[in-house]
Amino acid sequence: MALFDEGTTIVPARRRPLSRARRVGLWALAVALVALLALTLIPTSYVIQRPGPVFNTLGTTEDANGKQVPLITVDGAQTYPTSGALDLLTVQVVGNRERTPSWFELALAWFDPAKAVMPIDDVFPRGKTTEQRNRESAVMMVDSQKEATAAALTQLGYDVKPMVRVYALTDDSAAQGILQKDDIIRAANGKPVTETDQLRTIINAGGGAPVQLTIERDGTSRNVEVTPKQAVADGTTTWLVGISTMHDYDFPIAVTIQLNNVGGPSAGMMFALGIIDMLSEGDLNGGRQIAGTGTIDAAGSVGPIGGIRQKMYGAVGAGATFFLAPKDNCNEVVGHVPPGLRVFSVGTLKDALGALSTIRDNGDLDALPTCR
Numbered sequence: 001m002a003l004f005d006e007g008t009t010i011v012p013a014r015r016r017p018l019s020r021a022r023r024v025g026l027w028a029l030a031v032a033l034v035a036l037l038a039l040t041l042i043p044t045s046y047v048i049q050r051p052g053p054v055f056n057t058l059g060t061t062e063d064a065n066g067k068q069v070p071l072i073t074v075d076g077a078q079t080y081p082t083s084g085a086l087d088l089l090t091v092q093v094v095g096n097r098e099r100t101p102s103w104f105e106l107a108l109a110w111f112d113p114a115k116a117v118m119p120i121d122d123v124f125p126r127g128k129t130t131e132q133r134n135r136e137s138a139v140m141m142v143d144s145q146k147e148a149t150a151a152a153l154t155q156l157g158y159d160v161k162p163m164v165r166v167y168a169l170t171d172d173s174a175a176q177g178i179l180q181k182d183d184i185i186r187a188a189n190g191k192p193v194t195e196t197d198q199l200r201t202i203i204n205a206g207g208g209a210p211v212q213l214t215i216e217r218d219g220t221s222r223n224v225e226v227t228p229k230q231a232v233a234d235g236t237t238t239w240l241v242g243i244s245t246m247h248d249y250d251f252p253i254a255v256t257i258q259l260n261n262v263g264g265p266s267a268g269m270m271f272a273l274g275i276i277d278m279l280s281e282g283d284l285n286g287g288r289q290i291a292g293t294g295t296i297d298a299a300g301s302v303g304p305i306g307g308i309r310q311k312m313y314g315a316v317g318a319g320a321t322f323f324l325a326p327k328d329n330c331n332e333v334v335g336h337v338p339p340g341l342r343v344f345s346v347g348t349l350k351d352a353l354g355a356l357s358t359i360r361d362n363g364d365l366d367a368l369p370t371c372r
Contacts, residue, residue, distance in 0.1 A: 045121075047120050047124070048095060048106065048117060051311065051314030053092075054089055054318040057071055057086045057267075057273065059071060061258060072255065072258075074255050076254050080278065080281050084283060085290065086270055086284070087290070087315065087320055089310075090311075090314070093118075097124050115310065116307070139167070141265065141267075143246065144268040148272040149271070150249045152273075155272075162249055163194055164184070165183070165248040167243075169244075174227055174240065175242050182217075184217075185213055186215065186221070188203065199245070203239050210225045210226065211226050226241045228241050265295045266294065266307075269294035269326075269352060271296075272300075273356070284356045284357075286362075289321070290323075290324065291311075291318065291323050294329075296349060302327075302347055302348055302349065305329065309333075312338055312341055312343070316339075316341050320341070322343075322355075323341050323342065324343075325371060326347070333345075334371050
């Protein structure tokens with residue numbers, strides 16, 4: 001039985017021409033694909049902020065060698081067991097001047113409430129290298145840790161004494177060969193110095209005359225003399241010894257905070273709460289997981305921070321249900337609180353401790369200040 005006729009020629013059916021609608025659709029698809037490709041290649045002038053890692057100040061963190069160590073350690077005082085979490089939040093930046101996010105990435109971030117699209121100049125100022133920015137951020141982190149320790153110990157009744165420490169010398173410093181990094185300046189022209197502004201006032205009052213400084217280096221006191229150099233800023237003459245200083249403190253006990261690859265001052269309040277919890281009987285948080293953010297100074301004043309919306313989403317992602325926010329950030333909080341998170345506003349360390357006490361004791365949460 002033959003399956004086909006060898007003498008038969010099969011002629012394919014003529015393909016029907018595409019309709020006008022189909023041709024327009026294909027052209028539109030091609031244009032869209034080209035546009036999408038362009039959006040992934042054309043450089044932008046924006047970066048993306050998103051929630052970063054969350055760290056429990058009562059827990060552990062990785063050190064530079066990848067080993068788990070306590071985030072806060074105390075030496076010289078009785079410490080007590082803690083439970084739950086007092087989380088500090090961070091923000092990550094996607095992109096930099098060398099590689100900015102694509103327009104497609106920006107479009108996706110624009111519709112994600114956990115992310116924010118920021119002009120690159122707001123995050124990476126012109127004329128400042130990434131290395132300089134990271135160095136400044138690291139300095140702010142060190143300062144915040146010292147301020148947090150001072151605030152916590154003062155709250156607990158310890159005697160904390162401020163002092164001025166040399167952080168660095170400028171290239172053309174008048175103090176080259178005289179002062180060194182980490183020198184503590186105790187007095188200038190015989191007057192005690194505990195604040196940088198005091199030192200600046202004494203130097204300028206001399207009108208360029210040599211300044212007698214009493215410093216402490218490696219635990220030994222000594223007297224040195226520095227002749228300031230003249231400088232003019234905004235038409236005003238000033239006298240400089242060419243140093244940058246760090247506000248430091250004489251602490252009665254040793255508190256060490258270890259947190260790698262995180263910069264800025266915004267963790268100050270949570271550092272202070274973590275220190276107080278470790279040095280106090282019982283749990284400040286009632287064993288619950290509570291997150292928060294805010295700068296802090298030695299007097300216990302809580303200041304605003306950046307990226308609070310991303311930090312609230314980071315808190316929810318980490319499992320927190322309560323969030324302590326600086327009251328000066330309330331205008332950014334209202335209308336942007338993620339579901340499942342309850343936010344309380346705080347202006348001082350005492351406000352934060354009051355909120356924790358109410359949460360711990362199952363008190364009236366509605367009576368606590370919030371952002372409205």
